[in-house]
């Protein structure tokens with residue numbers, strides 16, 4: 165059985181006090197710290213053709229997400245203050261460029277998106293492992309779950325699948341319950357896989373995710389915005405463990 169992991173999304177923390185925010189979350193019972201890496205890196209098509217060339221100005225961003233957060237230097241700084249598992253979710257168009265810097269910085273997990281790694285996921289998994297990190301793959305809401313099966317079944321597999329339950333980019337969005345079919349499918353196929361959900365998770369949505377089979381729970385605004393964040397962490401954990409005990 166895959167153990168429950170509660171991972172506060174540090175995107176909702178006070179970045180100016182990141183080390184103490186991390187320490188506070190761990191003290192309140194968090195297992196992992198979820199780090200949302202959003203970099204305005206150019207599309208791989210950029211040298212040849214840009215969306216601006218195709219559609220003109222005003223098109224949807226060529227960047228993986230329309231936001232900018234933190235990079236390897238921040239992970240490196242945080243690593244000096246904590247031994248915690250740093251669960252890094254790379255929302256970038258070119259994850260292979262970040263493997264070495266994140267490995268050096270002290271990232272624990274490196275989760276890339278299948279949408280930008282359809283052609284090179286084998287090499288990517290290999291290089292993530294060679295830098296001492298745990299590889300994971302994530303999928304956007306519109307991406308069929310079948311796309312990640314080969315990565316879980318590979319000789320050199322990913323060890324975590326992150327099912328996005330909002331469009332990646334920002335905290336505080338509404339949970340998409342229709343993503344639970346993906347979680348159920350993954351759990352039925354892979355009983356011991358780490359299945360993570362991210363986006364809109366909190367006390368009012370956790371039971372749906374936990375009963376579908378998610379065991380790694382990312383939650384930002386519901387934890388950091390709560391009067392008692394430790395209580396929220398405890399509610400999330402009890403829901404996951406309660407669902408596992410039923411099965």
Ligand SMILES: O=C(CO)[C@H](O)[C@H](O)COP(=O)(O)O
Pocket residue numbers: 173175176198200253330331332333334335336337362363364365382383384385386
């Ligand atoms: O990956 C993310 C955004 O892309 C965040 O981790 C996610 O949205 C968590 O925030 P919240 O719990 O507030 O929804």
